[in-house]
Amino acid sequence: MPKHERAEETRRRILEAAREAFASQGYQATGVAEICQRAGVTKGAFFYHFPTKQALFLALLEEWLTQLDRYLQAERARGSTVAQSLYAMADMLRLGLTQGRDYLPMFLEFWLQAARDPAVWQATIEPYRRYRTYFTDLYRQGMTEGSLRDSDPALMALVTVSLALGLLLQGLMDSESVAWEEAAPAAFRWMLSLMQTFPSTPSDPTPR
Template identity: 30%
Template sequence: MTKAERALETRERILKAACEVIADIGFENVSMRKVAEHAGVSKALLHYHFDTREKLFAEAMTHSFAQTGTDLDGGDAGSVPAAVLLARIVRTMLPTDEELRQDWKLWQELWVRAQRDEGARQLAVDLYDQLHTWVGGAVEQGVESGEFTPCDVAAVSTLVLALCDGLGIRVMIADPHVDLPTAQSAIWSAIAPSLGISPAFPEV
């Protein structure tokens, strides 16, 4: 392994550890020492890669977002029905497994910080822009293939994001009135009329 490869592996290990620690105890309780210990590196090495908690938080959020995966069709978007692709995206934007629940905890930390920190606010806006583009791409694919009726792609994308956020929070807090199937069904029923498709959530 080259020096550059070792540095990259260390950076990835630190980011993974930071995501886990922030999700576990919240950013306000995180210290660089705790992240270093969890990553199995020295505090000095941690500071070599990330000189402030704020930079570490921003990189951890970006890392978490990237790990979610925005290529759910396996690289063959043209052969995957747009409804299936969109349904997969919806599932990925909800806390459907432990890894995604961790991502959701990080998003919740970002929402709070974005209210009082300009850097966090801009990061949140940038990540939402990427999510909007991701959802919009699936909707556009469906419109172009004839699976979906022509619609306001931006409006549908915004609706999907808003519904995933609102219902995802209810799932995260274990609201007895909103479980994952209920959330998925509510989202799909809300967007189905605009897309001209069945309101039943697809099997994915």
């Protein structure tokens, strides 16, 4: 195996081992030695790829966000209007709830730790700003094409990101009281129905 492929395989093993360890034991309780043991690598190999445990966690976060970005792009490409794309994107909440049971607790723990380090905190909150910008631009496109009502796109984006995060957190903290995999996308689509120029029911992704 070529050297660069071996290096990539080592990096992948470290990421997978860290994901499993953080999910099962928590971020704070997991040390570099534990990750190396799970991955079958030396500490030298670990620090070659990741200078700190925080850097490793941020790499995991970026990997997850890259998957999210691909999903958003795919749904936008399939929708003929912004409104239709947004309705389809609501299903991301179902996926987020499924994955969140394993990953969201470790993200919350990391955020608490990151709050003490301004540089790490900046890297941690950057995705929220990125998605607010993304949805601001998307809502502006929807208003231009006429599928969404004229309003403040930045405010709509802020509400969108806040609602999505709130639904994910509720689904994690109070998982038994509501069928969140169904309720969260329905709530998101209900919000979108208020923004459309042609109202539709939360279960119908096609404006009428």
